[in-house]
Amino acid sequence: MHVILVNGSPHPHGCTFTALETVAAALDEWGVTTEIFQVGTKPLSGCIACRKCAKLGRCVFDDRVNEFVDLAEKADGFVFGSPVHYAAAGGAMTCFMDRAFYSSSGAGRPVFRLKPAAAVASARRAGTTATLDQLNKYMTLAEMPIVSSRYWNMVHGNTPDEVRQDLEGMQIMRVLGRNMAWLLRCKEAALKAGIPMPEAEQKVVTNFIR
Template sequence: MKVLLVNGSPHAEGCTYTALKEVAETLNNEGIETEIFQVGTRPLAGCIACGHCRQAGRCVFDDGVNDVLDIAQGADGFVFGSPVHYAAMGGAITCFMDRLFFTDLNSGKKAFYLKPAAAVVSARRAGTTAAFDQLNKYFMISEMPVISSRYWNMVHGSTPEDVKKDLEGLQIMRVLGRNMAWFLKCKEAGIKAGVPFPVREERIATNFIR
């Protein structure tokens, strides 16, 4: 089993990475393989609603979104991490998530369907719960079980050294890792026991203005 962790910070080994690394090490200790993908510092376009993903099954922009979508096909679970910018997700990871999940939806790949996901946010001081809520919405609209910890999945600090002093935050990351591992093992056991996936209904879209 494998969990893909996406670092949405422009800093490759900053505060968000420090939190994700704690989750990854815990998953490894539970026998789960991990991979951390760095969104990086290249400019990321927002979705331009061009419809290319419906035709080609891939986003028209080649800046990492398609790479993650390819990796996601073989991943069993996901953790998406973001720094907090102005009480919200960072701009780069927001563009990234919009296009990643929209491409998955329109391409019919279903790379995320019924795979567990968790959000992790990092801030110096405040704005964490707003960014945390924003991340979780991508999972819920994609029918992904959301994995929790014993508190909201957040760490605090201006530097990685500060985050390492946030003992409660690091514990939250470890509990998250163990909860993710437990869910993955339960899902695997259910599949082996022959428990079928839920019956899927055809999507109904109701417009409020007719």
């Protein structure tokens, strides 16, 4: 079992990374392999709604998004982490999530369906719940079981050292990692027991104006 943790912060070893690193350590304890995928600092275009992904099988912009989606096909679970920028996920992370989820669904690639996932938000002070609401919406659209902890998945601090002093936040990250590992084990056991995954229905789209 393998989990990809996406760091949507421009800082490769900042506060968001510190939170994800803690989740990864808890997963590792349960024998789940992990990797932290850095969105990075290179410019990322937002989705331009060209819909060429349906024909190409990938986003028309060949950058970190396509690299991630290729890796995601073989992954078993995900944690998407973002810093809070103006009470929302960072701009690069928003572009990344828009294109990763839209291009894979538009191309008909079963990259995310029924794979456990969680969102993590990092902030100096506030805006975390709005950021979590934003990130969780991608997962619900992709039929992904959302993994919870014993509180909302957030940490507070202005530096990695301050985040580590957020003892409750660190505990939330550890519990999140263990809960995800347990859910992954349950899914594995169910498949071994012959319990099939639910059949995917063809998508129905209803427009309000006809």
